[in-house]
Amino acid sequence: MQEANWVRGLQNIFMIFAALKNKLTVSSRMNRKQKHPRESFVSMTELVLPNDTNTLNNLMGGRLMHWMDIVSAIAGQKHCGSIVVTASVDNISFRSPIRLGDVVTLRARATRAFNSSVEIRIDVDAENIPEGRKIESNSAYFTFVAVDKNGHPVEIPEIVPETPEETELYNGALRRRQLRLILSGRMKPDEANELKSIFNIKE
Numbered sequence: 484m485q486e487a488n489w490v491r492g493l494q495n496i497f498m499i500f501a502a503l504k505n506k507l508t509v510s511s512r513m514n515r516k517q518k519h520p521r522e523s524f525v526s527m528t529e530l531v532l533p534n535d536t537n538t539l540n541n542l543m544g545g546r547l548m549h550w551m552d553i554v555s556a557i558a559g560q561k562h563c564g565s566i567v568v569t570a571s572v573d574n575i576s577f578r579s580p581i582r583l584g585d586v587v588t589l590r591a592r593a594t595r596a597f598n599s600s601v602e603i604r605i606d607v608d609a610e611n612i613p614e615g616r617k618i619e620s621n622s623a624y625f626t627f628v629a630v631d632k633n634g635h636p637v638e639i640p641e642i643v644p645e646t647p648e649e650t651e652l653y654n655g656a657l658r659r660r661q662l663r664l665i666l667s668g669r670m671k672p673d674e675a676n677e678l679k680s681i682f683n684i685k686e
């Protein structure tokens with residue numbers, strides 16, 4: 484009898500701890516800072532010089548990816564207000580070549596934040612000013628993780644979209660996150676509910 488009371492007492496203590504932990508998590512979520520995508524917006528302009536090109540005088544893909552990494556890391560820092568590291572880069576395809584002498588503009592902004600990670604979309608355009616030629620080259624998504632000075636992930640502000648385009652990017656971000664987590668072996672395909680819903684896969 485005495486033993487049963489002792490076990491019940493212990494169970495009550497565990498329940499109080501669980502409730503407290505839940506309350507703390509909820510209140511930390513409620514207190515989480517909110518930011519808009521425009522607050523992380525970054526635009527960067529580069530001129531394609533001979534050292535940036537391949538033997539066909541076209542911009543090398545690796546140089547463009549380097550610029551994309553920089554512009555999106557700055558957008559990530561602006562959103563997170565901390566150091567960020569590149570966690571992943573989604574598929575990048577190059578639609579049209581960018582040529583020697585073209586002016587390349589890269590625009591980046593945060594689309595959605597999770598706990599410590601933020602998805603950044605980068606849009607790239609190129610223009611040859613003397614020829615009056617413009618090309619919309621490509622777009623890509625990079626994921627950054629905010630870390631402290633010891634490299635440990637830290638919580639970041641939430642994102643509140645303001646425009647229909649930002650809302651669309653925000654909504655699609657969960658699906659893109661699940662896909663990249665599956666590809667990196669961090670999520671099992673059967674846990675990806677958002678992805679399953681777009682392919683209409685039943686449980």
Ligand SMILES: CC(C)(COP(=O)(O)OP(=O)(O)OC[C@H]1O[C@@H](n2cnc3c(N)ncnc32)[C@H](O)[C@@H]1OP(=O)(O)O)[C@@H](O)C(=O)NCCC(=O)NCCS
Pocket residue numbers: 568569570571596597598599600601626628630634635636663664667669
């Ligand atoms: C990114 C890094 C900090 C994650 O550390 P970790 O110990 O695995 O941390 P966690 O498992 O807690 O994950 C932290 C976040 O990273 C995200 N993440 C980790 N790997 C990811 C990947 N491949 N793609 C997308 N997100 C990823 C997780 O989903 C999680 O996001 P959330 O907090 O928003 O839910 C760590 O792997 C790292 O330092 N990598 C090297 C980064 C680097 O040097 N980049 C430059 C390229 S050389």
